[in-house]
Amino acid sequence: MVLRSSSGNLSVPERPSAHKTGRQAGHQTGIISGRKHSLDGLRTVAVVGVFFFHTLTAQMPGGFIGVDVFFTLSGFVITLLIMKERLATGRVRMGIFYAKRLARLWPALLALCAVIAVVGFVFPASGWGGQAGFILPAVAYVMNFAHVGAFGNSIAGETLGPTWTLAVEEQFYLVWPVLLLVMLRYCKLRTAAWATAGLAVAFMLERFALVMSGAPLNRLYNGPDTRADELLIGCALALLFTAVRNGSRVHASLVSVARWGAPVAGTVLVAALFLLKEPDTPGTWFTVFWTAGPTTLSMLAAVLIGSLVLQPAGFLGRVLSHPWLAWPGRELSYGMYLWHIPVYLLLLPLVPSLSIRVALAAVLTVAVAFASSRLVEAPIRRWANQRLEPAVVRPVPKPAAGKARELVTAR
DSSP: OOOSOSSOOOOOOOOOGGGOOTTOOOOOOSTTOSOOHHHHHHHHHHHHHHHHHHHOTTTOTTTTHHHHHHHHHHHHHHHHHHHHHHHHHSSOOHHHHHHHHHHHHHHHHHHHHHHHHHHHHHOTTSTTTTOGGGHHHHHTTOHHHHHTTTTSSOOOOGGGGGGHHHHHHHHHHHHHHHHHHHHHHHSOHHHHHHHHHHHHHHHHHHHHHHHHTTOOHHHHHHOTTTSHHHHHHHHHHHHHHHHSOTTSHHHHHHHHHHHHHHHHHHHHHHHHHHHOOOOOSSSHHHHHHHHHHHHHHHHHHHHHHHHHHHOTTSHHHHHHTSHHHHHHHHHTHHHHHHHHHHHHHHHTTTOOOHHHHHHHHHHHHHHHHHHHIIIIIHHHHHHHHHHHHHHHHOOOOOOOHHHHHHHHHHO
16 A cells, blocks of 8 residues: 655645636645645554554454555545646646656565565475465555456465555556546536545445445455545545635634544544454445445544644644654555565464564564665655656746736636
């Protein structure tokens, strides 16, 4: 899953009135400008939840919520990045967008696969032995389809199993940027936000139809369509925040909702980490959860994300912005997500004590994620940004004075 953006920056520049594009009538504001360090802290909390869900499931059965948070946050951040480029340059260069995505995500994944393949070959009796067959679905971003048997027998993926979330996101991003630009070409920004929210509802209803038709759990869990509503909720939130003018009545209403909504959403999500268990057998609770559960969790995550953006100096924002939380979320969360299962499976036959094994897995996961960040991710990201960023941020030439006056007068 995308734990941070390709550039890691949520800053969206102020849009000059003469440079508004298409029929978009939204007003660019400072609401989403600047990096939101509290969102980095939220990433840390989410990845810790996923870690304990996989290592101490009985103690934290709801740790899977970290995935729902990541999906919502990814839709939010990626949409802001698209809007940032469009507002700055008047267009979005799709080739560069996808090149930066690959430069951000692929190298660390390839490094993980290479290490697992080599260690598994040299030490076939280790926890990484026999994992080579899972590499292709992982690096091709189709592990979610492999989980449901799209290429033959269903596979768990073991060490690389969690890459199903990366697959869901990358499949979504093959479609979403194009769809977003089409919407922005033919309708206003707020209309696009409402349409995106409507799409999220449509995908939730599709999931309900799948549940009622008896679709297996793997299909409900791994489908790019059955998770699309979670990503779209984050996208809709980003479009809303891009459209709202700072200091407007809508902005004031959103801040008011954030004041009471964030504590409620945060409390519910934290409680769910320890109390909520995903149903895996058909029944009433199975139907209710797999119809509305992912959407509800994503909505709670969106309330939390929105509050952190609207109230960065609030109590929760200050806590999640603390360097001990924000720095790992910014620098290590992707590597921690990739490596935590391989590390744990490697230790499983070697360390009998559960408590010692989990503690050791946590330390090693952070250490390997740090090495991945410093030796693989950061150098390639810098290289890609040097090559690609100038083409993205090149400003649109200013129109002639007479033309500018015409544009302003028309508004």
